[in-house]
Amino acid sequence: MTNSTPYAERRARLAAELGPHGVAIVPTAPERQRNRDSDFLFRHDSYFYYLTGFTEPNAWLVLEGNGRSTLFCAPKDLEREIWDGYRLGPEAAPEALGVDAAWSVFELDKQVPRLLENRTTVWYNFATHKGLETRVDEWLAVVRGRVRQGAICPQEQRDLCGPLDEMRLIKDAHELDVMRKASSISARAHVRAMQTSARMLREGREVREYHLDAELLHEFRLGGSQYPAYGSIVAAGANACVLHYRADVAPVRDGELVLIDAGCELDSYASDITRTFPANGRFTGPQRALYDLVLASQDAAVAATRAGARFNDPHEATVKVLAQGLLDLKILDAGKVGSAEDVIAQRAYFPFYMHRTSHWLGMDVHDCGSYVEPGEADQTAERRDPLSGELVVNRPSRILRPGMVLTIEPGLYVRPTEDVPEEFWNLGIRIEDDAVVTDGGCELITRGVPVKADEIEALMRG
Ligand code: GLY
Ligand code: MN
């Protein structure tokens, strides 16, 4: 393999950040026991994959500031491979992965201290891998034991998340290509779940949340996705007001809404889509009114998403539309809470909209990357939160740049409350799309599933 793979390019870029006498240690994820002798399905570490493209467990990358890369991986072992599957092995790794050297992972404790010797700085991810700091300490202790033989021990430890998070925040062409594909598969899965719900109800069949979850999974795997990017939320009726609800056994009833928040992972990249639709394919008046309000707030957020804008701008645009809409629908009483500006200033919308509008998206569904503009982190402003009374320290939010990917996911969740018109009780609506920031605006990569109420109804008519 040549230096032109995205992984080799990323290693070279990262090496330049380590300094000539720096060295970085990057483990993949541990295997985790589920119960007795069954493990959870293995998912590699995102940072490790970003730098290697390697998905086997029991692997480590050591990257030196001069660009030299060493991989540690499970050795070939015919008996284990008969039981657990193929292993690449250290002999084949340099050719297959473009690394300069490869060792069996059993050599780790012997080889890593040699790689740390005579370096000034050791980089690893802080607070991401339990026990990593202790491993590094043990390796440094071995180097220190050699100082009388003239070895120099690194004197500085630095958080590798700093440079790696910044790199991962701006997606390269390879990543965007995979993310577009993941989004199309997920969009098809949402379409399938919507159509199945309406069809089963038309046929007089019982529909449960897990039936729709099954449709999602079917379409994910059919599209080549390895697994869902996160636990799918399929929430019928009032369950939609539980933000982290998981697809369960509740009946999907004619006349109620269903909220599905689900996205597949494809080749290590997540997609993250939410649609809310009427189980039978026809919105009632109050459902439609609330739905159109959330959609209008999403439109405003999309319009505010472009290179040069701030990460918080879409959220503020959302809140502005929701605040006015909650007053218009009399969910908030203007006599009590005042104007839309007052609703925003006092955060009176919070009981109905209690999450943020966006998060970064990438290999991890809540992807890494600072939400504060790095060059402005020292510009702090204090304010007292009107609801909690807590002192909050604000820093300038991140300036959006082309290639950043974020979700845009406004919602409204109305629990039964005396002050609120009963027709809105138990409605939970969220609409979520994934946006790639571009110079003039953003590219919504998840619109393979419609979002306008009329289009959803048309799709569900069959
Ligand atoms: N599905 C997780 C989220 O929307 O943030
Ligand atoms: Mn999301």
Ligand code: MN
């Ligand atoms: Mn989501």
